[in-house]
Amino acid sequence: xxxxxxxxxxxxxxxxxxxxxxxxxxxxxxxxxxxxxxxxxxxxxxxxxxxxxxxxxxxxxxxxxxxxxxxxxxxxxxxxxxxxxxxxxxxxxxxxxxxxxxxxxxxxxxxxxxxxxxxxxxxxxxxxxxxxxxxxxxxxxxxxxxxxxxxxxxxxxxxxxxxxxxxxxxxxxxxxxxxxxxxxxxxxxxx
Amino acid sequence: xxxxxxxxxxxxxxxxxxxxxxxxxxxxxxxxxxxxxxxxxxxxxxxxxxxxxxxxxxxxxxxxxxxxxxxxxxxxxxxxxxxxxxxxxxxxxxxxxxxxxxxxxxxxxxxxxxxxxxxxxxxxxxxxxxxxxxxxxxxxxxxxxxxxxxxxxxxxxxxxxxxxxxxxxxxxxxxxxxxxxxxxxxxxxxxxxxxxxxxxxxxxxxxxxxxxxxxxxxxxxxxxxxxxxxxxxxxxxxxxxxxxxxxxxxxxxxxxxxxxxxxxxxxxxxxxxxxxxxxxxxxxxxxxxxxxxxxxxxxxxxxxxxxxxxxxxxxxxxxxxxxxxxxxxxxxxxxxxxxxxxxxxxxxxxxxxxxxxxxxxxxxxxxxxxxxxxxxxxxxxxxxxxxxxxxxxxxxxxxxxxxxxxxxxxxxxxxxxxx
Numbered sequence: 001x002x003x004x005x006x007x008x009x010x011x012x013x014x015x016x017x018x019x020x021x022x023x024x025x026x027x028x029x030x031x032x033x034x035x036x037x038x039x040x041x042x043x044x045x046x047x048x049x050x051x052x053x054x055x056x057x058x059x060x061x062x063x064x065x066x067x068x069x070x071x072x073x074x075x076x077x078x079x080x081x082x083x084x085x086x087x088x089x090x091x092x093x094x095x096x097x098x099x100x101x102x103x104x105x106x107x108x109x110x111x112x113x114x115x116x117x118x119x120x121x122x123x124x125x126x127x128x129x130x131x132x133x134x135x136x137x138x139x140x141x142x143x144x145x146x147x148x149x150x151x152x153x154x155x156x157x158x159x160x161x162x163x164x165x166x167x168x169x170x171x172x173x174x175x176x177x178x179x180x181x182x183x184x185x186x187x188x189x190x191x
Numbered sequence: 192x193x194x195x196x197x198x199x200x201x202x203x204x205x206x207x208x209x210x211x212x213x214x215x216x217x218x219x220x221x222x223x224x225x226x227x228x229x230x231x232x233x234x235x236x237x238x239x240x241x242x243x244x245x246x247x248x249x250x251x252x253x254x255x256x257x258x259x260x261x262x263x264x265x266x267x268x269x270x271x272x273x274x275x276x277x278x279x280x281x282x283x284x285x286x287x288x289x290x291x292x293x294x295x296x297x298x299x300x301x302x303x304x305x306x307x308x309x310x311x312x313x314x315x316x317x318x319x320x321x322x323x324x325x326x327x328x329x330x331x332x333x334x335x336x337x338x339x340x341x342x343x344x345x346x347x348x349x350x351x352x353x354x355x356x357x358x359x360x361x362x363x364x365x366x367x368x369x370x371x372x373x374x375x376x377x378x379x380x381x382x383x384x385x386x387x388x389x390x391x392x393x394x395x396x397x398x399x400x401x402x403x404x405x406x407x408x409x410x411x412x413x414x415x416x417x418x419x420x421x422x423x424x425x426x427x428x429x430x431x432x433x434x435x436x437x438x439x440x441x442x443x444x445x446x447x448x449x450x451x452x453x454x455x456x457x458x459x460x461x462x463x464x465x466x467x468x469x470x471x472x473x474x475x476x477x478x479x480x481x482x483x484x485x486x487x488x489x490x491x492x493x494x495x496x497x498x499x500x501x502x503x504x505x506x507x508x509x510x511x512x513x514x515x516x517x518x519x520x521x522x523x524x525x526x527x528x529x530x531x532x533x534x535x536x537x538x539x540x541x542x543x544x545x546x547x548x549x550x551x552x553x554x555x556x557x558x559x560x561x562x563x564x565x566x567x568x569x570x571x572x573x574x575x576x577x578x579x580x581x582x583x584x585x586x587x588x589x590x591x592x593x594x595x596x597x598x599x600x601x602x603x604x605x606x607x608x609x610x
Contacts, residue, residue, distance in 0.1 A: 051389040052415055053411045053459055098345070098346070151500075156496040159403060176313040
């Protein structure tokens with residue numbers, strides 16, 4: 001086993017600044033909330049927008065270790081799911097290993113059905129099979145989260161992580177390498 | 192003598208035809224590009240009134256034309272020997288020219304709009320592509336390669352889905368504005384980028400950064416970010432100080448310096464500075480219009496790879512409690528009532544789509560109230576963290592739009608609160 005550098009794959013919405021605080025004021029007032037207005041300097045960041053809307057469920061795929069199997073290496077991957085709902089949420093999910101031509105390898109693995117408290121996170125761990133032939137592969141994780149009662153809120157997200165196998169050795173790769181060095185760019189003929 | 196004339200004629204003929212020797216072989220390639228549509232935010236008639244929806248469940252998880260995009264024919268060495276574009280059905284017909292007949296060609300799709308409105312590139316700027324198998328061609332021949340799929344049900348292309356979202360935004364929304372026809376061009380979308388965890392845009396750089404995970408959530412990602420680009424190009428200047436840290440949510444010791452902090456996030460229902468709510472609401476509505484006509488019965492706006500839930504309806508009545516005039520969702524509902532043709536309450540305005548960008552373009556520059564940089568004190572500081580806010584917007588529509596459109600009723604109907 002050898003440690004992998006932590007690679008920043010996936011949607012890594014960082015909610016650290018929001019944890020522990022409400023997203024909405026609960027005051028029943030109909031007048032605008034007149035906050036104290038400090039006269040300070042505007043931040044000098046250039047983007048038109050600080051970022052898109054935050055996810056109610058953030059999913060991060062993080063390759064964390066390489067495991068030596070009898071037929072080569074396996075990649076251990078942490079699947080970190082953070083539900084940001086105001087209510088407890090139920091999580092279901094699926095994991096697939098797919099090669100660069102879209103072929104599924106093995107059966108789809110289900111993530112354990114879990115219920116998490118409001119604004120809480122949970123982690124799963126999955127491993128790629130050993131004995132993969134040389135080539136490029138992706139791990140595809142789909143997570144469906146549902147919160148609330150009669151008016152349930154659902155959020156579905158799909159995330160991917162790419163890796164290369166060469167003589168049994170596994171290396172995580174970027175999406176750009178996936179698109180330019182694998183056969184993922186090769187189109188399909190519709191017959 | 193005759194022989195000399197004959198030889199001269201041969202030499203002359205050789206000289207005349209010599210330039211064409213560089214294109215001694217040519218032919219035509221025909222085909223159709225399609226993609227496996229996997230974007231969320233469709234409308235499912237099975238459980239919802241989809242009147243006025245432009246993206247139905249029947250278009251989801253099926254092959255869909257890749258329309259209005261550039262296509263290249265390359266020889267066995269990778270050299271471009273022909274270019275063309277697809278039509279609305281994804282079909283193309285391209286003449287290739289080469290010094291000799293290539294041993295084979297491939298057809299490439301590089302995620303580029305036919306009129307250079309936008310293109311998708313790698314995070315580092317490199318060209319990304321889909322390409323065909325080896326295609327045998329003949330000099331003077333017409334080769335029909337049939338239907339080419341950029342992705343299918345087992346190999347879904349995230350890039351192709353981002354492209355489709357961008358094409359919808361252009362084709363079903365932005366191109367209906369004369370101002371956007373003039374200004375919205377050359378946008379680069381950096382896909383699978385690490386720059387912003389939730390996607391971001393910069394109209395000055397004319398660029399959008401899309402992270403992994405955003406490819407199947409069009410409304411809150413590619414449509415929304417292109418909405419920011421459109422608004423930025425229309426206004427021509429920043430309209431708020433850029434703080435996403437509203438004091439009521441600030442926790443000393445946990446959050447960054449507030450309100451200077453730009454790094455706190457937002458959601459459709461979070462409490463924000465009013466200018467931020469306007470900005471994010473505006474970008475969202477510009478994108479929503481790509482998915483809904485103005486007669487939509489149940490338009491919704493959400494962040495999901497599936498269908499939007501009922502709670503994300505942009506036509507719902509709003510209870511005027513809680514954060515008043517400070518959430519993006521309230522702004523979306525206020526702005527949607529500018530545009531929609533359905534009368535619910537006092538929203539019988541029905542302005543054309545371009546009221547949004549044309550009004551932004553008409554707002555005068557300056558730092559006074561009602562001007563583009565009204566948040567600024569004129570010397571690099573901020574004297575109104577809430578500006579440019581929704582009441583300034585209401586006045587801009589009233590002052591600058593022909594017919595002096597009054598949106599005061601829908602302003603209060605959607606809980607914009609105070610002036």
